[in-house]
Amino acid sequence: MAHSAVLSAFVRVTNPMRFSLLQGKTSLVPKNGSVARCLGTAMSPATSGQKPSRRAFALGALSVTTAGAVAFAMRRNFASTAVGHCAEGDGSRTHTKMRMALCQVDVTAEKVKNIATARDAIAAGAEGGAQVVSLPECWNSPYAVSAFPKYAEPVPSVGQSIADKKLSPSSAMLIESAKKHKVHLVGGSIPEVEVDADGKAHVYNTCICIDPSGTVVAKHRKVHLFDIDVPGKITFKESDTLTAGNNITIFDTPYCKIGVGICYDIRFPEQAMLMRMEGCDMLLYPGAFNMTTGPAHWTLLQRARAVDNQLYVACVSPARSPNKKDYQAWGHSSVVSPWGDVLVEATGETQPQQILFCDIDLSKVDDFRSSVPTSKQKRTDLYTFQRTA
Secondary structure (H helix, E strand, C coil), rough: CCCCEEECCCEEECCCEEEEEEEEEHHHHCCCCEEEEECCEEEEEEHHHCCCCCCCCCCCCEEEEEEECCCCCCCCCCCCCCCCCCCCCCCCCCCEEEEEEEEECCCCCCHHHHHHHHHHHHHHHHHHHCCCCEECCCHHHCCCCCCHHHCCCCCCCCCCCCCCCCCCHHHHHHHHHHHCCEEEEEEECCCEECCCCCCCCEEEEEEEECCCCCCCCEEEEECCCEEEEECEEEEEEECCCCCCCCCCCCEECCEEEEEEEEHHHHCCCHHHHHHHHHHHEEEEEEECCCCHHHHHHHHHHHHHHHHHHCEEEECCCCCCCCCCCCCCCCCCCEECCCCEEEECCCCCCCCCEEEEEEEECHHHHHHHHHHCCCCHHHCCCCCCCCCCC
């Protein structure tokens, strides 16, 4: 049975908050205290093919923002078979609509607390009807080169569905949550440690994607490390402790192929183009842009990648820390349409912890590619520059 609804979105200002999902109408109901109305928008839970739950749930300070007809993302390695993906514009998709949840969560110096926060956020995303849920970059660790080795843990490989709870507590929680809630889970990123054949330990910035059975279907190690020096504003060098990955990562869902990058990867259009060429209809970037590059480029880069490749782009940031001594993430988790429209964006001047829901209409990808068929108009005969003597 289809249930159309008008979803009223509210951002809670004080703790705690209780969210209620009711049949026929979805609303966020604060237990007490004031609320600020934001992004009220029409949407239909029927797009997810699931009936909203009647069970209320509590999630501390997490707040929720929603938008209709938007985008979703995940990923997998280049070697895998497509599920439900259609050729460009042929209208043969198995599913054209899905709901995703972006979890902009608080990150502290306490790893156990961070894992608990992420677990609750995933549960809330699933409770809200999302088929795809994503966490941000470095959600279990402070974003600092000195912290990466301290918080690093072994991360399971593609095809695995078990992680040691003592050695790999973050990964174990992700696998358990994806299986429990039957969602496609993009696990943001965490510091990963791996010992090579020579006994040398390498630390990576790694994202795993997990299907509803609890199986790891993709593993992306950040390809482009964030090494920058903006005089008088920010200097950061991930390569001091991190090793770069070497793979372009894509994974299949019943809805579409999804390409995954991490933060700084979004600045490299070649990587996005390759994922588009492999059939992706969405790109997802867990990222922790800062207060210098964020205002200037966060939205600009998402819109550029979306329009260039005629697909949805979603970026998920950590919440901004109230401690000014911590790394200050820009926040503003958001989803951009193939036309370059910002469909949903995290709200609040201080960019606090919150969840964004987006209903994705993948037919918009096909329509745009048919109307503006740039992929069929490329002049590949001109794209190799040859110097003449």
